[in-house]
Each structure stands twice: as structure tokens, then as C-alpha cells.
Amino acid sequence: MDRKLLGVIDATTYQKGLEDLIQHRSLAAVPFGGRYRLIDFVLSNMVNSGIKSVAIFPKNQYRSLMDHLGSGKDWDLNRKRDGLFFFPAPAEEKEITSFNHFAANKDYFDRSNQQYALISNCFTVCSMNFEPILDWHIKSGCDITEIRKDGRSLHMFLMKKSLLVELFETREQTGYTCMRDVVTDINSPYRQCHYEFKGYAVMIDSITTYFNESMKLLNPSIWKELFLKNQPVYTKVKDEPPTRYFTGATVKNSVIANGCLIEGTVENSIISRAVKIGKGTVIKNSIIMQKCQIGENCVLDSVVLDKDVKVNDGTMMYGTKDLPYVVRKGTVQGALMNS
Structure with a gap:
């Protein structure tokens, strides 16, 4: 048959x-x-x-x-x-x-x-x-x-x-x-x-x-x-260098893709490829999509950043697990938004 x-x-x-x-x-x-x-x-x-x-x-x-x-x-x-x-x-x-x-x-x-x-x-x-x-x-x-x-x-x-x-x-x-x-x-x-x-x-x-x-x-x-060993999940292959962790960087319980530059702290988060995280920045319980640039001394908690988002120095964003803070693709988030 x-x-x-x-x-x-x-x-x-x-x-x-x-x-x-x-x-x-x-x-x-x-x-x-x-x-x-x-x-x-x-x-x-x-x-x-x-x-x-x-x-x-x-x-x-x-x-x-x-x-x-x-x-x-x-x-x-x-x-x-x-x-x-x-x-x-x-x-x-x-x-x-x-x-x-x-x-x-x-x-x-x-x-x-x-x-x-x-x-x-x-x-x-x-x-x-x-x-x-x-x-x-x-x-x-x-x-x-x-x-x-x-x-x-x-x-x-x-x-x-x-x-x-x-x-x-x-x-x-x-x-x-x-x-x-x-x-x-x-x-x-x-x-x-x-x-x-x-x-x-x-x-x-x-x-x-x-x-x-x-x-x-x-x-x-x-x-x-x-993600089973005998049933792999395939995706488009991206040729990226390994992620670079600078002195003082801290990463706990997170998924980090290739090509990132991390100077700050990442906890309980998913970071896609080619993301830059500045010195003094703390990211918790968040999803950061590819090629986002996050400046220095920022705080992001329960946030979803779509691709190519730029976060200026000193910016703070907070959400919750039931209502995460979502930033649309390609936008700029600045410290002035906090005032």
C-alpha cells in the first residue's frame, strides 16, 4: 500500500x-x-x-x-x-x-x-x-x-x-x-x-x-x-562568528545565539544572533531578536524586542509575563521615553 x-x-x-x-x-x-x-x-x-x-x-x-x-x-x-x-x-x-x-x-x-x-x-x-x-x-x-x-x-x-x-x-x-x-x-x-x-x-x-x-x-x-536528537529542527544556516563575552559580562540561564557582543548582564532570556548589549545593562526575562543594539546602563525586564531595534543608553523598559513590553521592528527606544 x-x-x-x-x-x-x-x-x-x-x-x-x-x-x-x-x-x-x-x-x-x-x-x-x-x-x-x-x-x-x-x-x-x-x-x-x-x-x-x-x-x-x-x-x-x-x-x-x-x-x-x-x-x-x-x-x-x-x-x-x-x-x-x-x-x-x-x-x-x-x-x-x-x-x-x-x-x-x-x-x-x-x-x-x-x-x-x-x-x-x-x-x-x-x-x-x-x-x-x-x-x-x-x-x-x-x-x-x-x-x-x-x-x-x-x-x-x-x-x-x-x-x-x-x-x-x-x-x-x-x-x-x-x-x-x-x-x-x-x-x-x-x-x-x-x-x-x-x-x-x-x-x-x-x-x-x-x-x-x-x-x-x-x-x-x-x-x-x-529538540530531540533523532528529530532535529532544521533552519536557515547563518554563518556567524561565536558570541563574544567581554570582561564583566554575566549570563545566567539564557539562550544566546552566535555573533553577539555582550558587555552587560543577561538572565533568563533568549538572545538572537548579532545582538549588542552594552556595559552596565541588565536584561532579565526577555526576548531579544536579531541585530538589536542595546546601549549602556539600560534595564529591560519582561520585554520583547523585534529585529533591528535600537535602545539608547539609560533606557528602562518593564513588562510582565502576562503583558510583556513589545517593541516593534526597526524602532528606536530612548531614555527620554522614561520621563
């Missing part, structure tokens, strides 16, 4: 709760864990599960996502046959729903030779092997298997590819716009099953969730559950 899976990543979702981080990028491209993007997790799971053809369907603001993915080389998806496919939403489409987006690229599904399809969102962080789930799906005899965690949908679905094509081809008659419409319709004619995933899994759908789940990565048990 043909048990090959086709990977479909639905990147059309816009999470209003993450608005500060998705003004200039797709949700799929939001940085996570110091060196990854959200899409890296589901994409790596697919590759680790033997999926050799993956299609990504973004809606808007996808330039940074395209730059991150490139040809798919870092995921071993730059192939002559199958590989990584990127399908931006059609410009003429007034209402961009998942099924409209799939239908506009029906030839991709027609050309693929995989019998089954895995449809996933782009913002679930987990380490998951889909091969045993496919076996479970086939043995169950279900039309659609929805993957859940603690009874809550992870927005991941397994089915025959032919059924997926049927669903988006008949969308005008059924009124279905996406997979959620199908599985929540009490009158759906399809036999649905639920597969309960036991490992770590979380959907990043708000700033609070983003912040708190990022902080959980500093817990070694959570880190080991997400």
Missing part, C-alpha cells in the same frame, strides 16, 4: 493577538527560540517523517518567509523531483481562504503522486513524527484524522489527497472555506477521528503565549522534549 504523504502548510492565518510581530512578516516567519522561525518546526517534522514534497500557501507579507526558506536546501528539499513549493495567494482573489488558495494551485495536487495529505498550520511548535499517525489513520478507517493535544485541535489533519481535492473543489456547494469548517460541521458526511498527541505541543496565537512558551524553553526538560 502507498503510504507516502504530501505536506501542505497553510500559512494564510493572521493572528491578531500577534499583531506587533507580524506587521512586516508572515506569522510563519516569526522568530522563535533564538535561531528558528515558527515554520521551522512543522517543516522539520514533515521532513523527519519522510515527506519529500511540501507546499506552502502564504497569504501576505511573505518576503521574509521566502528569504528564510530559499530553495529548501536547509531542509533537504531542493530536489529535482518533489521538494519545496511556494504558492503565494493569487493577486486577483478578493477573498483568500485556504480552500480558494488550494484550488488556485490544483495542478500541484494533480501532479503529485502521494496518496495521502497532511494539512498543517504554520504556528504549532512541537516535535512530531507523522508516520505512526498515518498508520493509525489508515487502520482506523477514518476519512479525516484531526491531531489534538489535551483535547484541543492542533490544526493538523490527515486524509487521502483525493478527499482534500474534493473538499476544495466543492467549496462553493458546501460553504467550506478551510479544514476547520469541515471538522466543526456537525452535519459533515465524513467520518472523523481524533488522534491525541502526548508530547510537547503549543500553538503560538498571542503575544502572551509567545512570550511564556519562549520562556519555557529555558527549562531543560521542555527543551529536551522539543
